[in-house]
Amino acid sequence: MKPSINVVLVSLLLLIDVISVCHGGGGGRGGGLSPVFYDKSCPQIERIVRNITWSMVAENSTMAPKLLRMHYHDCFVRGCDASLLLDSIRGNPAEKEAIQNSNIRGYEVIDEIKTRLEEKCPGIVSCADILALVARDAVSYQFGRPMWQVLTGRKDGRVSLSSEASINLPSAGANFTTLNQQFIGLGLNIIDLVALSGAHTIGVAHCAVFQRRLNVTGKGDIDPTLDPEYAEFLRTQCTNPGVAVALDANSSASFDSHYFAGLRQNKGLLRSDAALLTDRRSAYIVRRFEKFPVFMTYFGKSMKKMGSIGVITREEDGGEIRKNCRTIVTSLPGTDHFPGPLHHRVEKFTTEMKKHKVVVTGKIDPQKVLKKLRKKTGKRVEIVVDKEEQPKDASAEGNLTKPNVCPPFFDCFKESEILFMLSDENPNACCIMW
Numbered sequence: 001m002k003p004s005i006n007v008v009l010v011s012l013l014l015l016i017d018v019i020s021v022c023h024g025g026g027g028g029r030g031g032g033l034s035p036v037f038y039d040k041s042c043p044q045i046e047r048i049v050r051n052i053t054w055s056m057v058a059e060n061s062t063m064a065p066k067l068l069r070m071h072y073h074d075c076f077v078r079g080c081d082a083s084l085l086l087d088s089i090r091g092n093p094a095e096k097e098a099i100q101n102s103n104i105r106g107y108e109v110i111d112e113i114k115t116r117l118e119e120k121c122p123g124i125v126s127c128a129d130i131l132a133l134v135a136r137d138a139v140s141y142q143f144g145r146p147m148w149q150v151l152t153g154r155k156d157g158r159v160s161l162s163s164e165a166s167i168n169l170p171s172a173g174a175n176f177t178t179l180n181q182q183f184i185g186l187g188l189n190i191i192d193l194v195a196l197s198g199a200h201t202i203g204v205a206h207c208a209v210f211q212r213r214l215n216v217t218g219k220g221d222i223d224p225t226l227d228p229e230y231a232e233f234l235r236t237q238c239t240n241p242g243v244a245v246a247l248d249a250n251s252s253a254s255f256d257s258h259y260f261a262g263l264r265q266n267k268g269l270l271r272s273d274a275a276l277l278t279d280r281r282s283a284y285i286v287r288r289f290e291k292f293p294v295f296m297t298y299f300g301k302s303m304k305k306m307g308s309i310g311v312i313t314r315e316e317d318g319g320e321i322r323k324n325c326r327t328i329v330t331s332l333p334g335t336d337h338f339p340g341p342l343h344h345r346v347e348k349f350t351t352e353m354k355k356h357k358v359v360v361t362g363k364i365d366p367q368k369v370l371k372k373l374r375k376k377t378g379k380r381v382e383i384v385v386d387k388e389e390q391p392k393d394a395s396a397e398g399n400l401t402k403p404n405v406c407p408p409f410f411d412c413f414k415e416s417e418i419l420f421m422l423s424d425e426n427p428n429a430c431c432i433m434w
């Protein structure tokens with residue numbers, strides 16, 4: 001097949017661990033983090049990160065959820081490799097440009113920490129490790145001590161694509177099945193899903209993200225899984241889609257277990273929160289997590305697990321230590337690294353776990369994709385061009401900005417801002433923390 005077709009949809013039938021593809025994973029990813037990684041090379045690291053993070057949170061407590069959220073949004077896309085921090089270059093929009101990341105704040109905090117660390121231990125500390133430490137310290141400030149151990153030794157990645165962020169970040173409108181599949185795909189189990197959702201004990205969500213629950217069919221009817229009084233309260237708050245509402249109604253400034261108590265009273269703000277009650281197992285875990293020490297223990301464990309998603313620990317696997325968290329030091333010639341020839345053209349990359357399928361869409365040469373996947377996975381890979389879908393997708397791809405369907409639970413109010421999120425192309429868009 002020649003690369004003459006401009007937009008092709010390739011379905012690959014693979015019997016593989018889909019994740020290793022999703023994250024461009026090679027052999028060295030996932031393991032190799034250490035509790036003593038910087039003990040010799042930069043013993044001051046924890047103190048410096050903590051000092052700056054705590055100062056920021058002390059000044060303004062709304063920084064805590066923001067800094068925590070940064071680490072999530074980094075790890076869920078391409079693993080914890082600080083890809084979120086890279087600025088766009090040469091017309092390639094980076095992850096931070098994705099609408100799901102438009103409310104991410106705190107880049108300047110990371111910059112400040114990185115500058116400080118470059119003074120003390122130049123060229124030693126990765127931005128990915130900084131993000132993991134900052135997330136821990138942002139939560140820990142309230143307690144005056146580190147609440148979990150952060151393993152380090154991550155290298156920074158060199159690839160950052162807005163399109164990947166749009167696809168891989170869990171949606172605030174997702175149901176339990178979708179959320180669970182996404183988490184399983186990243187090596188996280190149902191306990192991790194519930195524990196990490198508990199991050200919503202702090203922070204806010206904008207009305208645009210949940211407003212659909214207040215007007216499910218467009219007839220002013222509220223989501224029946226939402227407490228009616230709480231729904232009325234939310235209606236009075238949401239005078240426009242940009243208004244921010246506390247995710248944990250009673251105590252959004254305090255990291256505690258009220259989030260779970262609220263959930264059980266049907267006061268979970270997002271559909272993805274309420275979804276945790278729709279599965280017997282997760283509902284049980286929600287109940288257990290109402291006890292703060294239980295929640296905190298598991299939250300720490302799950303953060304550690306999340307912090308190891310797709311990590312790069314070796315230079316051979318494309319990792320490096322950035323000097324400035326916003327830019328890569330060296331691009332890798334002849335590879336698919338940013339702004340590489342393949343990634344550059346891939347517009348969409350979705351995995352269908354059940355069918356062992358990966359769908360790659362974009363201006364790509366199917367044979368090249370095949371070769372690459374074969375090489376990366378070491379598994380049998382076939383092309384299954386879906387003839388029915390091809391024309392439909394070909395037209396849709398060219399006009400991502402005009403979805404004609406507004407799926408349930410997404411809000412259509414401020415079209416210009418959230419259109420991409422509403423796109424049929426992108427049902428799993430948005431974010432787990434807003």
Ligand SMILES: *[C@@H]1O[C@H](CO)[C@@H](O)[C@H](O)[C@H]1NC(C)=O
Pocket residue numbers: 050051052054055058
């Ligand atoms: C950070 O370090 C400075 C200087 O050593 C100190 O004055 C300040 O209190 C520290 N801040 C925190 C939050 O630990």
Ligand SMILES: *[C@@H]1O[C@H](CO)[C@@H](O)[C@H](O)[C@H]1NC(C)=O
Pocket residue numbers: 059060061062
């Ligand atoms: C904290 O930061 C938020 C958003 O950046 C801002 O709206 C708020 O006014 C700040 N609060 C204080 C006390 O400075």
Ligand SMILES: *[C@@H]1O[C@H](CO)[C@@H](O)[C@H](O)[C@H]1NC(C)=O
Pocket residue numbers: 174175176177178427
């Ligand atoms: C969950 O959402 C997905 C994607 O929108 C949908 O395909 C699936 O049918 C939903 N599952 C349930 C049980 O509602």
Ligand SMILES: *[C@@H]1O[C@H](CO)[C@@H](O)[C@H](O)[C@H]1NC(C)=O
Pocket residue numbers: 214215217218219220
């Ligand atoms: C619900 O949505 C419909 C259609 O978008 C709109 O006309 C109506 O005013 C909304 N109702 C409420 C109560 O927001």
Ligand SMILES: *[C@@H]1O[C@H](CO)[C@@H](O)[C@H](O)[C@H]1NC(C)=O
Pocket residue numbers: 250258261262263265
């Ligand atoms: C929130 O606070 C109110 C009043 O203090 C209390 O009645 C309610 O049970 C609390 N809800 C949760 C979820 O803690």
Ligand SMILES: *[C@@H]1O[C@H](CO)[C@@H](O)[C@H](O)[C@H]1NC(C)=O
Pocket residue numbers: 398399402
């Ligand atoms: C998308 O569709 C709209 C109207 O349906 C049209 O005005 C616009 O030019 C299209 N954009 C692209 C990139 O095709």
